[in-house]
Amino acid sequence: MAVLAGGRDALIYRLLYTGVTEILVQTKNDLFSLTDSRFGDWGYDELLPERNGSFRHNILFQTGTEISIAFRAFRFDTKKATPGKLRRYAACGS
Numbered sequence: 001m002a003v004l005a006g007g008r009d010a011l012i013y014r015l016l017y018t019g020v021t022e023i024l025v026q027t028k029n030d031l032f033s034l035t036d037s038r039f040g041d042w043g044y045d046e047l048l049p050e051r052n053g054s055f056r057h058n059i060l061f062q063t064g065t066e067i068s069i070a071f072r073a074f075r076f077d078t079k080k081a082t083p084g085k086l087r088r089y090a091a092c093g094s
Helices: 083-092
Strands: 002-005 011-018 022-026 042-049 055-061 066-071 073-080
Antiparallel strands (some): 002 011, 011 073, 022 066, 042 055
């Protein structure tokens, strides 16, 4: 999952989950039939322990859509949001 963070220097955060056992998307909107579907701004998130040493990351977006990812391990990296990188990630969403 790639997240664009605004500020003085815009950064792209890549969230990398491994050992994913479940991904749930709950929404009141029909996001996936739209050609230009967006989840909106990241509202808040929580990280919860699961059984067997796993974790669950719940993310609520401004549109009311929630993503819940169950996983075993997590890491992230950051990159400066250059025009080329922004085009790359925008193409992934289309």
